[in-house]
Amino acid sequence: GGDEAAGEAMLQEHLRWRASTLPPPACHPELPEWAFFHGTATDGTRILFVQGARIDPDKGNPTHYALSAAAAIDAETQQVSATEHFTVFVDTRANDGWANPKIWGIVPVVRACIRVLGANYPERVRRIVIRSLLCAWVLREIAWIVRWCTYWQQLRKAMRCKSLSC
Numbered sequence: 504g505g506d507e508a509a510g511e512a513m514l515q516e517h518l519r520w521r522a523s524t525l526p527p528p529a530c531h532p533e534l535p536e537w538a539f540f541h542g543t544a545t546d547g548t549r550i551l552f553v554q555g556a557r558i559d560p561d562k563g564n565p566t567h568y569a570l571s572a573a574a575a576i577d578a579e580t581q582q583v584s585a586t587e588h589f590t591v592f593v594d595t596r597a598n599d600g601w602a603n604p605k606i607w608g609i610v611p612v613v614r615a616c617i618r619v620l621g622a623n624y625p626e627r628v629r630r631i632v633i634r635s636l637l638c639a640w641v642l643r644e645i646a647w648i649v650r651w652c653t654y655w656q657q658l659r660k661a662m663r664c665k666s667l668s669c
Contacts, residue, residue, distance in 0.1 A: 517623050525577050527570050532563045535602070538572045540579045544590040548629050549579065553593045558609050559602035565615035572616050576624055588629035595633065 537557035542550050551572075558568060580587070597603040 513625075520623055521577065524570060525574055527567075527574055531570065532567055534563050534567060534571050535559055537568070538575050540575065540589075546590075546629070549587070549589045551576065551579075551589050551591045553591060554598075554601075555593060555595045555609050556597045556601045556603045558604055558612055560604060560608055561602070565611040566619075568612045569615035569619040573619055573623060576620065576627070580624070580627075588627055590629055591631045593631065593633045 535557040537555070538551060538553045540549055541552040544550055553572075563571075576589075579589075595606075
């Protein structure tokens with residue numbers, strides 16, 4: 504069994520956070536559509552599709568992006584069971600007309616998302632797939648940075664990186 508008191512405290516903290524944060528306030532900046540649910544994986548989990556190249560640091564700070572991801576997850580999880588998992592598919596490819604920030608420019612967004620989503624939607628991610636044209640050493644550097652984030656232990660067991668060889 505688990506610690507029921509700790510579980511109840513976590514639930515109450517989440518409900519307070521959700522009531523004060525979601526939906527994002529009117530002053531929340533309008534961000535590009537960078538994270539959204541789209542389809543299902545072969546194992547039946549819903550896919551949270553993330554387009555890193557759409558993250559524009561000029562349109563919002565890392566907390567704004569984390570809240571927009573939380574809003575997308577919250578809207579989606581209203582329709583499913585509290586224990587359903589999802590797959591995060593991160594597409595790092597650039598595209599014309601997008602912000603296309605340097606990889607180091609999105610690291611603060613990744614950290615903020617891990618902090619906010621890990622605290623409020625724990626163990627909902629079944630796997631993380633990274634679709635990249637980057638060399639393997641860049642993915643190792645990103646993993647090194649993420650490793651130092653507070654919720655790395657929760658993500659480490661589910662993280663799977665897929666990259667094309669250089």
